[in-house]
Amino acid sequence: MHRLLHRHLGKAVAGAALALTGTAAMAAVTLPAGAGATGTTATRPAEAGAPAQGRDPGAPPPGVVEPAGTQGVRGHGRDPLTDDELRRARDLAQPRALRNAARNVTGRPGPEPLLTDLAERRPAEAGLADPPRRALVSFYDYATDGYVTTTVNLTTSEVEATDTQRGVQPPPSHAEAVEAARLLIADPLGAGLRQDFRQATGHDLTGPDPLAVTGFVYRGRAEGDAPGALAACGPHRCVRLFTKVKNGPWIDTRRLVIDLSARTVARLG
Structure with missing residues (x-):
């Protein structure tokens, strides 16, 4: 483990949090709250049929949460979007021509989905008993490096409206982070990550x-x-990874940048 902690790339850290330093734009980044070396909590569940530790045997049993009711096809008011509304919103926002021309993070046809959320009401609709429900759909098109809402x-x-911006980079989705990890693992610059994983897991x-x-x-x-290889980041979609x-332990890959648009990996500094 001593060698693991001092490797040039990978620093496996077994702790609840890791103080992070980086560029001026991420000077106060911390690891996700509650993250530990094992990814689990120390709480041990009570055995089936046994009274909860420290609870008065005469006390009433814990309350039971009722399951969620059946979800309707259409929500009402400020209800969250139903599954059916989510599907309809994405289908309407991605007509066939766009699906054929756009590319997702893996290079396959269709844009990369980011967020679909309930849109705000318009001021003129504030007094309506049943105002229209709108969804705001956002995705990234890797064919044009466009952020589309x-x-x-x-x-x-x-x-009702479509806006395309370039050079605007919203937070990456989980699918994009996984694809970035895939590219890093396959790249020569991922050697330290592979070595540290081998040492940590066998x-x-x-x-x-x-x-x-x-x-x-x-x-x-x-x-x-930004080094020459990373000069395109900003217009290109580039990510770093926790x-x-x-x-198991953390492995420090923060100095490596994955350009998802060019599908390349480079090192900072």
Whole structure:
């Protein structure tokens, strides 16, 4: 473990949190709350049929949470979007022409989905008893490096507005973080990650499945000096990773940047 902690790339850290330092734009980043070396809590569940430790045997039993009711096809008011509304919103926001022309993070047809959420009411609709329900759908098109947001009226099934921006990089989705890990593992610069995983687990790392990864955007020169290989980050979609062995230690990969648009890996500093 001593060698593991001092390797040039991978620093496996068995702790509840890790103080992070980076570029000026991420000077106060911390690991996700509650993350420990094993990824589990120390609480031991009570045995079946046994009274909870420290509880008065004469006390009433704990309350039971009722299961969620059947979800309707359409929500009402400010209800969260139903599953049916989520599907309809995404379908309306991605017409066939867009699905054929756009590319997701793996290079397959169709844009990369990011968020679909209930849109705010318009001021003129504030007094309506049953105002239209709208969804705001966002995705990233790797064919054009465009961040696309579309407003869909779920009441009329119409697309009301579409906005495409370039150089705007929202937080990556989990699918994008997993693909970034896949590219890193396969790259020569991922050698330290592979070695540290082998030392921590005794197994070879051939894909992202044994890892818990969280991605955050790297914006290139907007964050300070960027090496030549990373000069395109900002217009390109680039991410850095928090990397952890599932039920195991953290491995420090923060100095590596994965350009998902170019599908390349480079090192900071």
